[in-house]
Amino acid sequence: DAGVIQSPRHEVTEMGQEVTLRCKPISGHDYLFWYRQTMMRGLELLIYFNNNVPIDDSGMPEDRFSAKMPNASFSTLKIQPSEPRDSAVYFCASSSKQGALVAFFGQGTRLTVV
Amino acid sequence: AQSVTQLDSQVPVFEEAPVELRCNYSSSVSVYLFWYVQYPNQGLQLLLKYLSGSTLVKGINGFEAEFNKSQTSFHLRKPSVHISDTAEYFCAVSVDSSYKLIFGSGTRLLVRP
Secondary structure: OOOOEEEOOEEEEOOOOOEEEEEEOOOOOOEEEEEEEEOOOEEEEEEEEEOOEEEEOOOOOOOOEEEEEEEOOEEEEEEOOOOHHHOEEEEEEEEOHHHOOOOEEOOOEEEEEO | OOEEEOOOOEEEEEOOOOEEEOOEEEOOOOEEEEEEEEOOOOOEEEEEEEOOOOOEEEOHHHOEEEEEOOOOEEEEEEOOOOHHHOEEEEEEEEEOOOOOEEEOOOEEEEEEO
């Protein structure tokens, strides 16, 4: 398996624009997580899904953030409108019950909002 | 609420010296503990995990960690580090078999020649 695939790897956008980050989890994994990493706040869990259903979105910072998982092989994290303070590295990770809680991470999307 | 504390933000060490990266957690229920490593511009990868059983856990790249329930600690150790071990190391906890991981703030290990 190619691992968790995120796109794009880098995104630079202007304040106020909509940004969509994409993730393809490892095939067969039934949990998907979105994390945000910043110098100030470290790694924060934004939301996670089980079998495509959002289980806990308490980490989503504001209504400007939304996440979807239309099927088992694809998820998006959308920010609309984006703000400079959203600049961070966003990671997607997936895991499975058979995998004993181990989360496999993608390489991340570095988002810069100017 | 559960939390993870990594006491050192940066640990400088000379090559071939031993190293210990500290991690403490707070939780009143059963926990599962992990150490992940992050190399520059990459995602996190698992070093080792404690789910149950022996409190001494061995991982990849010669790392090991010991679960100490009375001290609520899960310190990471390596007897002899290499330049290639330079990276950021994250301790994480999962509570009550939840798949939700809570991460510490990370420790940057800097190995000098």
